[in-house]
Amino acid sequence: MQAPLEISRPAMLRRGNSRVLRNNGSNYKAVRKSAKQISCVSSPAAPTTDRLFNFSAGPACLPIDVLQEAQEDLINWKGSGMSVMEMSHRGKDFISIADKAEADLRALMGIPDNYKVLFLQGGASTQFASIPLNFTTAEDTVDYIQTGSWGSKAIKEAQKYVNVNVAATDKPNNFTNIPAQSEWELSSGAKYLHFCANETIQGVEFKYTPEVGVPLIADFSSNFLSKPVDVSKYGMIYAGVQKNLGPAGCTVVIVRDDLLGNSRPECPAMLDYAIMAENDSMYNTPPCFSIYMCGLVLDKLLKMGGLSEVEKNNKAKAAVIYDAISGSDGYYNCPVNDAVRSCMNIPFTMADSDLEKEFIATAAENGLVQLKGHRSVGGMRASVYNAMPMEGAEKLAKFMKEFQSNHS
Structure with missing residues (x-):
């Protein structure tokens, strides 16, 4: 049997249920007649195959070489005798896959040591409820910036649990712009500020990181890993993986340690970030195959140069x-x-x-x-x-x- 994948970026230890990462913060039908697609602009050597050019907003296209590697390993992953889809999430083979995916994500984004990385289920939309349930009481006030459909849905969900101040909106202009930060009407004592970094439907994208005096929380679903981001400026970043990272079924949450452990009593265990962190995202069976595919993409992005x-x-x-x-x-x-x-x-x-x-x-x-x-x-x-x-x-x-x- 071939040995499990080695963890190389960065070095990793396991202590009990929690992984401890030593991170140096480095910046690391229709017709096919003419559609010959290569995997990625930076990988011209990748084999070509008959493919359509898929401009879907998600689930989105995946790199050809990643799909081919998954295909080769589909029945017998690295000589383990089974598919990743058949593995126990508690077994050493899948643990090696999950550990390497986390290590590579930390290296790629330069995620500081005082942040937890979670691979969760439920999509980014589940985080719309999870965020207020983890970080507020019913009496608190939070600020939201409304720049499109997903920001609007996040506001609607949060309003079920906390007082929401819409500090800025471009709704009168059909979400074709982002209001200047100088125009935002922020609350005094807000528990956090939430915004959508890229609105998938309207096509507006933040080109800067807002500077506010409260934890900054951002939905990066549709521009996650598309550019460098200074994670240290955020309290929490979250993203569904089905745009830039992998197949649907997994959501990445990157959350600062000091924000954990304050969830409401009524917060379901599956939505409690502290519980998920304590259990290495494996409080229940995680989306194993999606995490595996994300790991392949992360490895590719590192090899591309970051x-x-x-x-x-x-x-x-x-x-x-x-x-x-x-x-x-x-x-x-x-x-x-x-x-x-x-x-x-x-x-x-x-x-x-x-x-x-x-x-x-x-x-x-x-x-x-x-x-x-x-x-x-x-x-x-x-x-x-x-x-x-x-x-x-x-x-x-x-x-x-x-x-x-x-x-x-």
Whole structure:
């Protein structure tokens, strides 16, 4: 039997139920006729295969080489004699997988030692309730910034448990901008401030980290691991993994130690971050296969050179599509303010909205799929997460120009 994966970045110890990490903080159907997709712009040597370019907002495309490695190990992981999907989460093989995933995530993001990393179930939406149940009493007040659909859902859920002050909103402008921090009306004595770092539906993204005098909590679901982030500026970061990290079923929570242990008596055990931390995210059976897949992606991102390289790739891909929009003389339009346009989710409409259905259908015939905008806003949306290769962005931009030429 082959030995379990070694933990190399950073060194790791286990004490009882809790893992202790020594971290040096380093910055570490349709048609396929022409869709030949490589795994990622930074991995040109990866084998090609017949693939569609999937612009879905999530579950999103995954790197080809990661899928191939998982395929090779699907029945017999590293000579263990079983699939990861069959392993006991208490066994040494899966523990090695989980430990390495956490170690690699810490190395990739430079997560300080005084933060816990949790791999949870329930999606980011479950955190909308978990956050007030862990960090507030019913009498407390918290601040929320409302910049789109997911920020709005977080507010609605939190209002069931705590007094919510909407310190800023761009709702009157249909969430096409982010209000300047100088305009925020923050509460005195708020327990935390919550914001959505990237709104998947509206396509607005924070380009800076707000500075406030209370714990900062952010939903990074759709731009997690797309760029470097200074974790030390946050009380908590959380993200569903199905955009940039792995298959649906797992949510990453990164939470500062001093915020743990103050949950309400009525907080369910499964939503209590302290309980999950004490049990290494294994209070019950965790989403094992999703964690395994996340681990493969994390290893790949480290080998790519880290998040600075990832960010360069993502900016370049997004620029190709935004340039196609801005160069169309109004044929295509992105409603989002230039300063806050997302590198991950690019919504756009057409001057002749009657042609949008034809655009989406014809794009699919050319191997460009999942471009229909969210039902709440309409139009089109191209999600260009980490695993979308430059080839996909370039092919979409070329198609947009050709479609315009054929319909003008």
